[in-house]
Amino acid sequence: MAENKRRPEIDDRTTVVHRVEISYGSVVAVVLTVAGIWLLNLLLPILVVIVIALILVGTLSPFVSWLEGHRVNRSLAIAIVFLGCAIVVAAVGLVTVPALFAQVSHTINNVPEIQKSLARTLDAHRITAPLANAIRTFKPEDRVRSLNVTAAVMASLGVVEVIGYAATSVVLAIYFIADAERTRGALYALFPRRFHVRLARVLMNLETIVGGYLRGQIITSVAIGLFTFVLLATTRVPNALALAAFAAATDVIPFVGGLLATTPAVLVALSRGTGVMTIVLVAMIAYQEFESRVIVPRVYGQALRLSSAVVVIALLVGGRLGGVIGALLALPIAAALRMLVEELRVELPGDDTDDRQLRARDARAERDYAREAAGASPQEAAAVATEIANEIRDADAAAGKNPAETPFSGKE
Numbered sequence: 326m327a328e329n330k331r332r333p334e335i336d337d338r339t340t341v342v343h344r345v346e347i348s349y350g351s352v353v354a355v356v357l358t359v360a361g362i363w364l365l366n367l368l369l370p371i372l373v374v375i376v377i378a379l380i381l382v383g384t385l386s387p388f389v390s391w392l393e394g395h396r397v398n399r400s401l402a403i404a405i406v407f408l409g410c411a412i413v414v415a416a417v418g419l420v421t422v423p424a425l426f427a428q429v430s431h432t433i434n435n436v437p438e439i440q441k442s443l444a445r446t447l448d449a450h451r452i453t454a455p456l457a458n459a460i461r462t463f464k465p466e467d468r469v470r471s472l473n474v475t476a477a478v479m480a481s482l483g484v485v486e487v488i489g490y491a492a493t494s495v496v497l498a499i500y501f502i503a504d505a506e507r508t509r510g511a512l513y514a515l516f517p518r519r520f521h522v523r524l525a526r527v528l529m530n531l532e533t534i535v536g537g538y539l540r541g542q543i544i545t546s547v548a549i550g551l552f553t554f555v556l557l558a559t560t561r562v563p564n565a566l567a568l569a570a571f572a573a574a575t576d577v578i579p580f581v582g583g584l585l586a587t588t589p590a591v592l593v594a595l596s597r598g599t600g601v602m603t604i605v606l607v608a609m610i611a612y613q614e615f616e617s618r619v620i621v622p623r624v625y626g627q628a629l630r631l632s633s634a635v636v637v638i639a640l641l642v643g644g645r646l647g648g649v650i651g652a653l654l655a656l657p658i659a660a661a662l663r664m665l666v667e668e669l670r671v672e673l674p675g676d677d678t679d680d681r682q683l684r685a686r687d688a689r690a691e692r693d694y695a696r697e698a699a700g701a702s703p704q705e706a707a708a709v710a711t712e713i714a715n716e717i718r719d720a721d722a723a724a725g726k727n728p729a730e731t732p733f734s735g736k737e
Contacts, residue, residue: 373650374494380657381498383535385410389502403502407495417574424567446599510704518698521706522690525714526668534629534660541624545616546573553590556608560601562594579640579652583613629660690717 365372385406392402501508516524550573557565572586587609594605622633631639636656643655670684690713697713698706 369647370490373647373654374490374497376654376658377491377494378497378501379531380535380538380654381494382501383532384539385498386502386505386532387536400503403499407499417570421567421571421574424564427564443599506704506707509707510702513707513710514703518695518706519691521698521710522694522713523668523687525707525710526717527665529711529714529718530664530668531661534657534664537629538625538657538660541621541629542577544624545620546576548620549573549576549586549612549616552612553586553609556605557590557594560594560597560604562590562597562601562605564593568593577653578649579644579655581649583609583617587613625656629656630663631656631660635659686717690714 388406389399389402392405393399397405513521513524550569553572554565554569557568562568568590571589575582575585578585587606590609591602591606594602622636625631625636629636636659639655639659640652642651643658644652647654670680670687694710694713698709701709
């Protein structure tokens with residue numbers, strides 16, 4: 326008789342153990358990423374100086390080349406271009422700064438009379454009457470005395486630092502332009518030879534982007550300058566020309582430029598009465614809304630091939646991440662990123678465009694470059710790559726493509 330063996334009970338519940346193993350390579354990658362972000366944040370002011378210097382190079386190099394084409398020595402051409410820019414900046418400062426300081430000083434001396442006039446105007450209306458007493462009792466001298474001296478010193482040091490960075494950008498731009506061939510050769514030496522033709526196209530398009538950005542900035546600055554001059558001249562506000570020039574100069578600063586342009590105009594308009602001040606204030610605010618919502622997206626969108634929504638979003642992101650400097654550089658950086666995606670043939674997740682012809686053309690250009698630049702120095706190789714990139718652009722134009730419709734030349 327067989328023994329009945331008792332089977333062990335089987336528990337249906339099973340325990341699953343998950344083990345997470347982190348390799349040394351992953352740890353090193355995370356550490357290097359964190360260190361890179363920390364170093365990037367630390368060196369951000371230097372990177373901004375370099376970017377501004379490159380923008381100056383892209384802006385002023387065509388003028389230097391034009392002078393060289395008219396048999397002017399390169400060193401003399403560089404001196405003429407930068408001296409001309411310095412004269413323009415100094416002229417704007419001489420027109421605006423002394424007149425503004427004089428007018429502000431005059432306004433400060435007349436603050437008691439202005440307060441009385443404004444309080445009487447507010448008393449005349451039931452809705453604004455409660456504000457009249459606050460205007461009468463407000464004492465600006467007490468506010469001035471209560472300012473933190475330490476904060477004022479820190480602000481002054483910040484201004485000095487900005488001026489130092491600006492001067493460094495100008496000097497660096499002069500070095501880049503004066504030794505353009507060696508600088509370009511050093512840049513090409515950093516990239517493998519198979520990317521040199523693409524690099525040449527990228528640099529050519531960056532010049533177009535910078536030119537379009539600055540043309541757009543000139544358009545918006547001239548527009549607000551003319552509007553401010555006509556407005557102030559019509560209302561007979563003193564120093565209309567100086568205030569208009571100041572508005573045009575401050576318009577280059579996104580977001581806060583409108584406030585900087587409006588404040589002195591409104592303060593000076595107080596000398597003509599509260600009615601004129603109100604007209605100037607409302608007109609300036611209305612124009613800035615029109616500029617930010619209509620002129621800026623259209624002008625920069627056409628020049629940089631960015632949609633109106635992308636222009637606004639880029640300004641907001643740049644202002645949030647980098648303040649005034651970030652907002653200033655947001656549009657050219659956004660346009661440059663868009664251009665890099667196209668020129669480097671980066672495949673986006675939602676883009677299924679068939680670009681086999683472009684890739685075949687790139688391959689032919691790279692083969693021609695490898696044959697012609699074999700054994701050449703980085704400077705000579707850069708010249709060959711630039712020549713091939715120019716030939717591609719000329720071939721596109723000869724094939725019937727409108728130059729205005731080629732990538733990043735101003736139109737969609």
